[in-house]
Amino acid sequence: MPPGTTGPQDPAATRTGRRESADERADRRWNDLLQEVRVAQTGSQILFGFLLSVAFMPRFAQLGDFDRGLYVVTVVLGALATGALAAPVSYHRLFAGHRLKPQLVDAAAQLVVVGLLLLALTVGSALLLLLRVATGSAAAAWIVAGVMAWFAACWLLLPMLHLRRHRGDRTDRRPVDRVGTGAGEVAAEAGPDRRRSAAGQTHGTARRGQTRLGRAPARPAKGGRTMATDDKMRNMAEKARGKAKEVAGRATGDGTMEAKGRGTQMKSDLKQAAEKIKDAGKD
Incomplete structure (x- = not known):
């Protein structure tokens, strides 16, 4: 075996990251972002459409003042979440042709984060309203608190734990076999x-x-x-x-x-x- 080598190695096993230009990376990130937005928008739009129909149901007139106020807060949160999650479309139209794709991706990503937070609050508020009307029990607040804790664990805690665990795997490494020109x-x-x-x-x-x-x-x-x-x-x-x-x-x-x-x-x-x-x- 020639001096200075450690034997044949699979380059795919030691190579990390992608070799891409700034524009290629922006295009890839934009496509990934669109997939995320499609998933979040579906839930947001369905929930918001359901909330709009609640006001026209006969039992809505029997709700107390607190439940009516809770309904208004829920509808407003749903509207804000829908607007934030649909904002990347407007950003893309305004930024198109200006060669600002990386800036577009960064701004849209921030709006998606805001939209997800508003969507989680909308779900929690709607669940609290539903449980109060269905059961009339004070335990509804505790149930909603547990559900929101589960949302925080799935949407924030678990991803950050996995990111911290695998962060060392992203260290750039070059192949050991460097003999040659x-x-x-x-x-x-x-x-x-x-x-x-x-x-x-x-x-x-x-x-x-x-x-x-x-x-x-x-x-x-x-x-x-x-x-x-x-x-x-x-x-x-x-x-x-x-x-x-x-x-x-x-x-x-x-x-x-x-x-x-x-x-x-x-x-x-x-x-x-x-x-x-x-x-x-x-x-």
């Missing part, structure tokens, strides 16, 4: 769709390096050493190409390419040893 590292860090192209870049870099080394101007030397110097340079270029093949093969999981790269390096080492023996004989 830039193209080899790209092949190890890139996703599955980019490994093949990165391996091709590695081979191209090795070929260009070999060409430059092969065409380097030879310096005149005593005793006919110019040809020997060219051979050494070719051997170095061949060894570099073998190393690039080995790194690219390890990064892409291509065992054949990795074996060929090692074979090329061994062949180059043998040629270099033969050159040294030949030079020693000449001296």
Whole structure:
């Protein structure tokens, strides 16, 4: 195994995060936000529509002053929640074409948070009104308090606990196998769709390096050493190409390419040893 390596590794196991531009990240966050809004809006609109119909029921006239006031508060909270959850649509229309997608996502996300809070209060208020009318018991307030505590646990406490538990997993890590030049590292860090192209870049870099080394101007030397110097340079270029093949093969999981790269390096080492023996004989 070449020095400085720890063996083949799966790049997907060590790579974290997404490689995306600011605009791509804003588009992804916006799509995620729309999915969240669709879920919250459905519950908010259904609940608000039900609350509007309560005032036209015969039993509504029999409600006491406290229950009537509670109903008004519930309807207002429902209207505010619906407005906050629908606000991202208006934001998008006004921001469209101004190249402010990241700012749009941040503002809409804040409104969604406000809308969720208002929706939770609407549910609690509506549940209190329903239990008071249905049971007339003072225990209705305690039941609503328990339900709101459950909402807080599901919507806030549990997500924050999971976020705190898994926050260490988001630490950016780079692959341990860093042997090779830039193209080899790209092949190890890139996703599955980019490994093949990165391996091709590695081979191209090795070929260009070999060409430059092969065409380097030879310096005149005593005793006919110019040809020997060219051979050494070719051997170095061949060894570099073998190393690039080995790194690219390890990064892409291509065992054949990795074996060929090692074979090329061994062949180059043998040629270099033969050159040294030949030079020693000449001296």
